[in-house]
Amino acid sequence: MKKTLAAVAVLGAFAGSAIAADVTLYGIVDAGLQYNHIDMDSNTLDDIDTLTMESGQQSGSRWGLKGTEDLGNGLTVGFVLENGFTFDNGADNSAMFDRESMLFVEGGFGKLAFGRIGTFNQGQGSFSLIGGLTPFGTSWGYAVQAGTVFMTGTRYDNSIVYRTPSFAGFQVTAMYSMGGNDEGENESTTDRYYGVAASYNNGPLFGYLAVDSTNYASWGATGSLGDIDDSLTVTLGASYDFEVVKAYFGAQYFDNAKLGGGITSDYGDKFQFGTTDVGDLYLEGYALTVGVDAPVAGGKVMAAVGYMDAETASNSDDVVDADFTRWSFSVGYDYPLSKRTNVYAVGAYTSDDYEGNGTNNGADWNPQSYTLMLGMRHKF
Numbered sequence: 598m599k600k601t602l603a604a605v606a607v608l609g610a611f612a613g614s615a616i617a618a619d620v621t622l623y624g625i626v627d628a629g630l631q632y633n634h635i636d637m638d639s640n641t642l643d644d645i646d647t648l649t650m651e652s653g654q655q656s657g658s659r660w661g662l663k664g665t666e667d668l669g670n671g672l673t674v675g676f677v678l679e680n681g682f683t684f685d686n687g688a689d690n691s692a693m694f695d696r697e698s699m700l701f702v703e704g705g706f707g708k709l710a711f712g713r714i715g716t717f718n719q720g721q722g723s724f725s726l727i728g729g730l731t732p733f734g735t736s737w738g739y740a741v742q743a744g745t746v747f748m749t750g751t752r753y754d755n756s757i758v759y760r761t762p763s764f765a766g767f768q769v770t771a772m773y774s775m776g777g778n779d780e781g782e783n784e785s786t787t788d789r790y791y792g793v794a795a796s797y798n799n800g801p802l803f804g805y806l807a808v809d810s811t812n813y814a815s816w817g818a819t820g821s822l823g824d825i826d827d828s829l830t831v832t833l834g835a836s837y838d839f840e841v842v843k844a845y846f847g848a849q850y851f852d853n854a855k856l857g858g859g860i861t862s863d864y865g866d867k868f869q870f871g872t873t874d875v876g877d878l879y880l881e882g883y884a885l886t887v888g889v890d891a892p893v894a895g896g897k898v899m900a901a902v903g904y905m906d907a908e909t910a911s912n913s914d915d916v917v918d919a920d921f922t923r924w925s926f927s928v929g930y931d932y933p934l935s936k937r938t939n940v941y942a943v944g945a946y947t948s949d950d951y952e953g954n955g956t957n958n959g960a961d962w963n964p965q966s967y968t969l970m971l972g973m974r975h976k977f
Contacts, residue, residue, distance in 0.1 A: 624660035627653045628684045629941075629972020631738070635860065636965040652684035655736045655931075655941055655974050656721065659696055672704040677723060696752070697722055710758045716750030717770055717794040717807055718743075718832060724758055724770055726796050729803050730834035730847030732890040732899040733927060733943075739859055739968045740927035740945045746884045746903035747847065748830050748854035750809065753790050755782050766799025772809075785816045801838035807831070813853075813912075826911050828853045828879075834886075845901070847886040853879045853910045859923065859947050860966050873917050875951055880921060882907025896932030899943075918954040923947065937976045944969050 631654065635645040652658045661679035668674055679696040682689050690696075694713070701710035715722030720735035720743075727749060728734035733742040735749070743749055753774035760770045771794075776787030783789065792809025811828040815821065834847030861876045888901030905923040913919075929943035945968045953960030 619666065620662060620664035622660070622662055623977065625656045625658060625974060625976050626684055627656050627658050627972060627974040629654050629970060631971075632969045633739075634967045636967075638963045638965070650685045651738075651970070651972070652682075652686075654738060654943075654970050654972050655939075657681050657696070658684040661694075661696070670704075672702065674700070674702050676700050699723060705762065707759060707761045710756075710760075712756060713752055713754050714756040714758055714772070715752040716772060716790065716792060716809060718747070718750040718792070718809055718830065719752065720744065720749075722752065724760065724772070726770070726794060726805055726807070727832060727847075729805060729836055729845075730832075731845050731886050731901050731903075732843070732888040733901055733929065737927070737929065737941075737943045737945070737970060739925070739947050739966055740929065740943050740970075741886055741888060741901035741903040741925045742858075743847070743886075745858035745925055745947070746886050746905055746923070747832060747849045748828075748851040748880075748884075749857065750790070750792075754778060756790075763798075767795070767797050770794045770796070776814075780814065785814060787814050788812065801840075802835065803837075804835045806833045826853050828855075830854055842889050842891040845886070845888040845890075847884075849884045851883070851907075852881040853912050854881075856880055856907075856921070859925065860949055860964050873913075875921075878917060878919065878921075879910045879912035880907040881910035882921070893930075894932075896930055899929045899931065900927070902926050919960070920950075920952045920954065922950045938973065940971075940973050942969075942971050 629651055631649050631651045633647045637644050659679055659681045661677065663677045665673050665675035677697050677699045678694045680694050681696045697713060697715065699710050699712040699714050701708055715725055717724050717726040719725055721728065727743045727747065731742055733740040735743045739745060754777050755775040756772060758770065758772045761768050772792050774790040775782040776789045780787030789812040792807060794807035797804040808831050813825040813827060815825050830849060830851045832849040836843060836845045856876055856878060882905065884905040886901060886903040890897050890899040903925040907921045909917050909919050925947040927943060927945035929941060931939055931941045933939045947966045949964050951962045
């Protein structure tokens, strides 16, 4: 009730008046400390040691409004407006509702949604699913979470999503994005996304299979960007709760997907093949994760290992010929102080290996990261 009244007050501040409805103000504030050591494996680059205050280590700090209206005959219309921010300096991330801006209709036919929406291979959005393949979900930075091992998605503007009703726990989700407004919707000047996912969530078993692709832009402000092949990812996995322990498994094949997460997300521009940053390479390969979590002393212990093996794909071969591998390990403990507040500690180790072939023969880097994260998360 308090949340609804607060939401009405916020809406009143925006619009001057608000009609009482099923509207909720919600959010997460996540703050903590992170120590990070990067062994750059270089004679010309210094190793990196940082101790920083971080926002959103476990869950991105955010606030949002969501609401529904019953239209009768089993139909419901609703919306989600969610804004991300960095707690340590209070800054807004980008657009006002950068995390999600969605209008949907739901009924016996399923759920149909429109707007700025994250893919099912992305983090914590209304249709996110990939986080169920590892005990670290899509959080905790360099930990063995989906974004550091798999080629994950992002949030796309001008998206259409359809999800079927649940049939004994089985659902299918399909998504298409027309691309960005500035680049021209449904034009070759913008990236367009499409994919389909099947999930099963019933009792102790969760299962997931998804196939998705990005139709990369082939034209830019200065003309043709060349013949750029579409990306492809096939992701599958499962988790099973044995009560005393919950086991996780994930696997992915990818082609012409850009490397993200891990060391590359922050320091990719430090490692180059010629003039090409490692983070700009298109890769083909596979990734695997296994993990467990278990209740211990009122909290939850988590552990996982991830492996990726890849080589430069067709969109990069004319520029760079290279191989890439990544090993990642992480352990953590999450303890609830109440239903809405928890504290956590996570340690992670990642080792990357970039090895150039052909004209890049001899280019070989093995950067390693050692990370410790401590923090507190509060939901409202």
